[in-house]
Amino acid sequence: MHDPQAHLAPIPDEFEGDYPIRVRGLVNRFDDHVIHDGLDLDVKRGEIIGVVGGSGTGKSVLMRSIIGLQIPQEGSIEVLGRSITDARDDDDIDIRSQWGVLFQGGALFSTLTVAENVEVPLREFYPEITDELRHEIARYKVLLSGLPANATSKYPSELSGGMKKRAGLARALALDPELLFLDEPTAGLDPIGAAAFDTLIRSLQETLGLTVFLITHDLDTLYEICDRVAVLADKKVIAVGTIPELLALDHPWIQEYFNGPRGRAAKDAQDREAAHVVKPNPEAATSAMEQE
Amino acid sequence: MRALADFTIEPGQGGGGNVLHFSGPMVVSSLGLVDRRLRQIADPVDEIDVSDVERMDTVGAWTVWRLSQQLGAKIVNCRDEAERLINAISKADENRESIRAPRLPLIERVPDEVGKMVIALAVGFLQIIGFLGQAISAIGMTLRHPRRFRGLALVHQMELVGVNALGIVGLMSFLVGVVIAQQGAVQLQQFGAEIYTINLVGRLTLRELGILMTAIMVAGRSGSAFAAQLGTMKLTEEVDAMRTIGVSPTEALVLPRILATMIMLPLLGIYSSVLGIIGGAFLGSVSLGIPFLTFLARIQEVVPIHDVWVGLVKGPVFGLIVALAGCYQGMQVKTNAEEVGTRTTSAVVLAIFTVIVLDAFFAVFFTKIGWG
Structure with missing residues (x-):
């Protein structure tokens, strides 16, 4: 049996900031079906980390474990210094106001308008905010997410798929969280819409100093906005690093993923762009935030 | 106990107009109570000073921006990241109309609803x-x-x-x-x-x-x-x-x-x-x-x-x-x-x-x- 761990030396790392998300020895099982077996992952403050892996490797389960929706069989998860795995009931996880989650389909509350959706977390956590301010917050969040102003009074059923994702992002950002979880944000968007969404996430991350945990299949997204990429395979995170670092590894799945026809096309696009434009420096946002 | 934002209004140095001085963190969790008082300011204010603000998020940036629009005041002593936030927010400030689904006044709504039901x-x-x-x-x-x-x-x-x-x-x-x-x-x-x-x-x-x-x-x-x-x-x-x-x-x-x-x-x-x-x-x-x-x-x-x-x-x-x-x-x-x-x-x-x-x-x- 081929053991990929044998020749995957860990990628050296000189990061000295803190890690808002730390996962250690995570085990997730559904009956006999083992999803994760001793999975470790650290997410650095201020980075956009992309999580990739084949279908069924447990990317969404990992995200659900981190945000406390899925109770793992073993292992420990720490988010912003709080243990998620030791929480006995839902109320113990009192850092929910510090993260925002965008689900795959948007998961908007269908009986509320877009603006009312954004107001839900505000009402829940900060009832002392006046109606006036809350309406204003909801409106500028919707606009920040790239929706037109007239979308605020629309119901989710009146929105297109891409608009639902933007509305979901606006709700995820409602409380100005430090952490943003995105589950396939660009899946199902047209290439122009997906590129615009990538840019939006990058610019929000830089402006607001977010740490972003991003699950994606979209190679363009990985090349365009991710600082590091974590590869899920063989029930573990087999490697974390920048794409050039990952490409240097000799693992068949990683090679096939990034060097397949789609991977090459995305890389070429990235190279062409890099030749023309100087990419915004992600370190700037990180350091600016650390000064605060 | 969470820290709350606060402000004072003082006459500016050198005979300038009033200066509104923010202090404390200006984040979503600290602004709910102070917002009510901010909306009632009647004195003329020429400058908004944010140099003593510890932390700022988009809600803080919005509050400062909205206030500067309301009072016609200038924002001064802004640090880089705060300025970036305020810039981003100011671009997202348009169409201040209602964000609710349109709704008729009661007197029109009742016959409207009855008619629709029939x-x-x-x-x-x-x-x-x-x-x-x-x-x-x-x-x-x-x-x-x-x-x-x-x-x-x-x-x-x-x-x-x-x-x-x-x-x-x-x-x-x-x-x-x-x-x-x-x-x-x-x-x-x-x-x-x-x-x-x-x-x-x-x-x-x-x-x-x-x-x-x-x-x-x-x-x-x-x-x-x-x-x-x-x-x-x-x-x-x-x-x-x-x-x-x-x-x-x-x-x-x-x-x-x-x-x-x-x-x-x-x-x-x-x-x-x-x-x-x-x-x-x-x-x-x-x-x-x-x-x-x-x-x-x-x-x-x-x-x-x-x-x-x-x-x-x-x-x-x-x-x-x-x-x-x-x-x-x-x-x-x-x-x-x-x-x-x-x-x-x-x-x-x-x-x-x-x-x-x-x-x-x-x-x-x-x-x-x-x-x-």
């Missing part, structure tokens, strides 16, 4: 007739192409509507039989006519109560299930998917449900009547001194056979109404999860109401034709 009632009536027409034409289609008939779905629905309801319908009918016999006996005793309890139980259950209560129970159990199932399938676009594959939703979803209910309701009704009579006989043997088997034998003598026909004729009609209401309301769902709930409710209410109205009509009708 129209919806009329349109709904036409639509349900149209829906019945669709179902009938689907029956015609399946008669012409018998291979398209969904036998398996029909049997499955018959199990759900009929077989799975046996327990609850049986228990309910037995208990109602007991109650009728007991209450009837109390009244009839006054004439010394307890023996007529048998007539009362037999005729009432076979003719009226058996089928009526079953119809109400099936409306609650299956009519609601039809509406919720079809409504959810509409929301998840399963119905549309069927249509694109060339499967008619009326044939595949509606027809099996309607036929299954029409077939099972008379059967359940007879079963219910039988259990009602057994309940009556049980009470008769326990407290009236009528032996169990004698009670059953007397039923044959005192209940005319047309009472059974009356019950059986009503069965398929009530079944049609219950299934039609459920399927129709389910297929009308368009927007969201709440609508599935309201449609399910109205399916049950509509079905039960129509069944009771029709039952009254049947009672008069059968008496007039001599099946009294």
Whole structure:
């Protein structure tokens, strides 16, 4: 049996900031079906980390474990210094106001308008905010997410798929969280819409100093906005690093993923762009935030 | 205790205008209370000083930006990241109109709503007739192409509507039989006519109560299930998917449900009547001194056979109404999860109401034709 761990030396790392998300020895099982077996992952403050892996490797389960929706069989998860795995009931996880989650389909509350959706977390956590301010917050969040102003009074059923994702992002950002979880944000968007969404996430991350945990299949997204990429395979995170670092590894799945026809096309696009434009420096946002 | 934001207004140095001075963190958790006071500032302010602000998020940036617009003041001593936030926010400041769904004032809304309801009632009536027409034409289609008939779905629905309801319908009918016999006996005793309890139980259950209560129970159990199932399938676009594959939703979803209910309701009704009579006989043997088997034998003598026909004729009609209401309301769902709930409710209410109205009509009708 081929053991990929044998020749995957860990990628050296000189990061000295803190890690808002730390996962250690995570085990997730559904009956006999083992999803994760001793999975470790650290997410650095201020980075956009992309999580990739084949279908069924447990990317969404990992995200659900981190945000406390899925109770793992073993292992420990720490988010912003709080243990998620030791929480006995839902109320113990009192850092929910510090993260925002965008689900795959948007998961908007269908009986509320877009603006009312954004107001839900505000009402829940900060009832002392006046109606006036809350309406204003909801409106500028919707606009920040790239929706037109007239979308605020629309119901989710009146929105297109891409608009639902933007509305979901606006709700995820409602409380100005430090952490943003995105589950396939660009899946199902047209290439122009997906590129615009990538840019939006990058610019929000830089402006607001977010740490972003991003699950994606979209190679363009990985090349365009991710600082590091974590590869899920063989029930573990087999490697974390920048794409050039990952490409240097000799693992068949990683090679096939990034060097397949789609991977090459995305890389070429990235190279062409890099030749023309100087990419915004992600370190700037990180350091600016650390000064605060 | 969380830190709160605060502000002071002081005259500026060197004879300038007033300076509003923010302090503390300006984040979403600290601004709720101070916002109220900020909106009431009446003094002229020329500058907003944010040099002492510890942390700022977009809500803080919005507050500063909005205030500077409101007071016509300049923002000074801004650090880089705060300035970046305020810049980003200022770009997202347009169209300060309402963010609610548009809503008429009360005086216009009431007649508006009433008018809409009246129209919806009329349109709904036409639509349900149209829906019945669709179902009938689907029956015609399946008669012409018998291979398209969904036998398996029909049997499955018959199990759900009929077989799975046996327990609850049986228990309910037995208990109602007991109650009728007991209450009837109390009244009839006054004439010394307890023996007529048998007539009362037999005729009432076979003719009226058996089928009526079953119809109400099936409306609650299956009519609601039809509406919720079809409504959810509409929301998840399963119905549309069927249509694109060339499967008619009326044939595949509606027809099996309607036929299954029409077939099972008379059967359940007879079963219910039988259990009602057994309940009556049980009470008769326990407290009236009528032996169990004698009670059953007397039923044959005192209940005319047309009472059974009356019950059986009503069965398929009530079944049609219950299934039609459920399927129709389910297929009308368009927007969201709440609508599935309201449609399910109205399916049950509509079905039960129509069944009771029709039952009254049947009672008069059968008496007039001599099946009294």
